[in-house]
Amino acid sequence: MSLDPATVRRIARLARIGIDESDVPALQGELNGILGWVEQLNEVDVEGVPPMVGTGHAALRTRPDVVTDGNCRDAVLSNAPDGVGPFYTVPKVVE
Amino acid sequence: MSLTELTIADAASGLRARKFSAVELVRAHTDAIAALNPRLNAYITTTADEALKAAQQADDVLAKGEARALTGIPLGIKDLFCTNGVRTTAASNILKNFVPPYESTVTANLLRDGAVFVGKTNLDEFAMGSANITSAFGPVENPWKRNGDEAALVPGGSSGGSAAAVAAGLAMGATGTDTGGSIRQPAAYCGIVGLKPTYGRCSRFGTIAYASSLDQAGPMARSVRDCAIMLQSMAGFDERDSTSVNCDVPDYSAAIGRSLKGLKVGIPAEYRAEGLSAEIAAAWQQGIEWLKAAGCEIVDVSLPHTKYGLATYYIVAPAECSSNLARYDGLRFGERVPGDTLDAMYEATRRAGFGPEVRRRIMMGTYVLSAGYYDAYYLKAQKVRTLIRRDFTEAFGKVDVLLTPTAPTPAFAQGEQSDDPVQMYLNDIFTVPASMAGMPAMSVPVGLGATGLPLGLQLIGRPFDEETLLATGSALESAAGFTHRPAIRAEAAK
Numbered sequence: 001m002s003l004d005p006a007t008v009r010r011i012a013r014l015a016r017i018g019i020d021e022s023d024v025p026a027l028q029g030e031l032n033g034i035l036g037w038v039e040q041l042n043e044v045d046v047e048g049v050p051p052m053v054g055t056g057h058a059a060l061r062t063r064p065d066v067v068t069d070g071n072c073r074d075a076v077l078s079n080a081p082d083g084v085g086p087f088y089t090v091p092k093v094v095e
Numbered sequence: 096m097s098l099t100e101l102t103i104a105d106a107a108s109g110l111r112a113r114k115f116s117a118v119e120l121v122r123a124h125t126d127a128i129a130a131l132n133p134r135l136n137a138y139i140t141t142t143a144d145e146a147l148k149a150a151q152q153a154d155d156v157l158a159k160g161e162a163r164a165l166t167g168i169p170l171g172i173k174d175l176f177c178t179n180g181v182r183t184t185a186a187s188n189i190l191k192n193f194v195p196p197y198e199s200t201v202t203a204n205l206l207r208d209g210a211v212f213v214g215k216t217n218l219d220e221f222a223m224g225s226a227n228i229t230s231a232f233g234p235v236e237n238p239w240k241r242n243g244d245e246a247a248l249v250p251g252g253s254s255g256g257s258a259a260a261v262a263a264g265l266a267m268g269a270t271g272t273d274t275g276g277s278i279r280q281p282a283a284y285c286g287i288v289g290l291k292p293t294y295g296r297c298s299r300f301g302t303i304a305y306a307s308s309l310d311q312a313g314p315m316a317r318s319v320r321d322c323a324i325m326l327q328s329m330a331g332f333d334e335r336d337s338t339s340v341n342c343d344v345p346d347y348s349a350a351i352g353r354s355l356k357g358l359k360v361g362i363p364a365e366y367r368a369e370g371l372s373a374e375i376a377a378a379w380q381q382g383i384e385w386l387k388a389a390g391c392e393i394v395d396v397s398l399p400h401t402k403y404g405l406a407t408y409y410i411v412a413p414a415e416c417s418s419n420l421a422r423y424d425g426l427r428f429g430e431r432v433p434g435d436t437l438d439a440m441y442e443a444t445r446r447a448g449f450g451p452e453v454r455r456r457i458m459m460g461t462y463v464l465s466a467g468y469y470d471a472y473y474l475k476a477q478k479v480r481t482l483i484r485r486d487f488t489e490a491f492g493k494v495d496v497l498l499t500p501t502a503p504t505p506a507f508a509q510g511e512q513s514d515d516p517v518q519m520y521l522n523d524i525f526t527v528p529a530s531m532a533g534m535p536a537m538s539v540p541v542g543l544g545a546t547g548l549p550l551g552l553q554l555i556g557r558p559f560d561e562e563t564l565l566a567t568g569s570a571l572e573s574a575a576g577f578t579h580r581p582a583i584r585a586e587a588a589k
């Protein structure tokens with residue numbers, strides 16, 4: 001599988017990473033290089049092999065549904081890049 | 096002996112015997128950082144004032160006879176661990192002003208045991224790299240030099256700042272994190288010991304995430320025993336990490352020097368790969384002889400899916416990275432670049448905030464998870480991962496531990512490797528499979544190569560059997576008698 005320029009632009013858009021038109025050829029080359037290299041996995045027969053989704057040592061745990069943390073609004077907001085009072089801010093999203 | 100040349104074990108005894116104070120010990124390291132960090136760039140942030148205050152408190156604790164395992168010991172902390180009130184950058188512009196309001200579990204454990212943090216060590220941006228050249232705060236220089244050659248070498252990565260700091264005497268030990276080799280490969284390049292514990296042994300809470308199914312914290316130090324001492328403190332169950340495993344933490348130091356008589360050591364045929372340098376092949380053979388002499392039985396084993404480890408890694412890790420790094424949106428924390436719309440703000444923020452390697456991995460991960468490609472890439476890689484793990488499980492039915500090289504070559508010079516990302520990825524060919532399988536693994540320096548650079552061997556163990564790694568590693572360490580130190584270090588700079 002080989003990526004065309006439109007696909008490179010689509011991936012960047014999905015990833016919310018801004019790119020210039022002049023970035024596309026280099027990104028296309030690099031991503032195709034990596035994808036071409038991982039094609040080697042097609043040699044491996046995985047018929048009937050389950051996907052590995054964890055190492056199997058940690059069983060998922062449950063805990064009582066109670067509040068364990070909180071009352072730390074200022075700490076949570078302390079790194080907000082453009083906070084106003086007790087709020088985060090975003091550009092206007094409703095026209 | 097100079098205070099910056101001591102092991103953690105000897106320094107802890109010296110502090111208890113009042114041969115020197117914690118303030119003297121810590122000051123020796125903060126002075127060394129002031130002298131050498133401008134050149135090595137091993138630290139992104141130094142915390143000398145806080146460290147000296149903590150050292151005074153450590154002296155009070157020592158005077159009362161209440162010292163804990165690491166009381167007064169100066170450590171470097173990889174700048175991927177959140178430290179309460181101390182800037183934590185992940186070596187990325189997007190977090191260049193991020194000050195966590197909380198402490199990671201691993202660093203909290205070290206503080207509980209009395210450790211003194213002298214600074215936050217440099218790394219590849221978000222731990223994505225094998226040479227510590229993707230840091231937004233500049234590359235780290237390896238304190239080692241080739242014989243008769245002043246070229247600046249890379250320290251390996253991603254925990255390159257930690258490895259360089261420990262090798263040069265700018266810390267007695269340091270924390271690292273390892274996703275595909277990021278503790279072991281820099282340890283090998285810098286002539287120190289680095290241990291990646293079993294996945295689930297150390298909590299990931301408060302460690303900035305790269306690839307969550309692989310990331311694991313571990314110790315880096317100048318001796319196997321020092322790694323045991325640090326791991327003792329770092330390891331343990333944590334409710335705040337859903338993948339933390341609730342099993343007892345054994346007495347790791349007790350494994351040091353344990354008899355290896357009858358221990359079965361596997362030598363995987365597939366690690367005699369193309370590109371393995373002759374000097375590393377020779378060091379591997381020497382390691383085999385040493386372990387034989389220590390009473391081990393050497394057994395040839397096969398890990399047939401080894402060659403697919405890297406390709407599997409470069410699907411799974413970018414996929415997880417694209418998901419984890421979605422949180423850097425310029426909204427709640429981190430840097431923001433304004434935009435007219437919300438999407439424009441996201442795109443401008445993430446373009447400016449992330450470096451090229453991070454952007455490349457996010458895009459790669461986004462693609463392999465996207466509709467229509469998920470099964471072909473991500474699901475396929477997860478299945479191959481099962482086969483890689485199965486190889487190890489079968490090998491550990493026959494042997495107790497595996498011995499391999501840590502990396503195919505010694506450290507290389509900055510700019511010496513090609514710009515092709517795939518070529519750079521090949522540095523991790525021997526470390527990635529154990530990461531994919533979640534097995535514990537350790538790199539131990541065993542000698543110098545033809546050009547005077549350190550060479551490391553890797554031991555891979557059964558899940559939660561770090562003790563066998565430490566026992567076998569200490570045998571290699573004693574047999575090798577590795578006492579070489581790099582040209583650039585605190586003691587030599589005086």
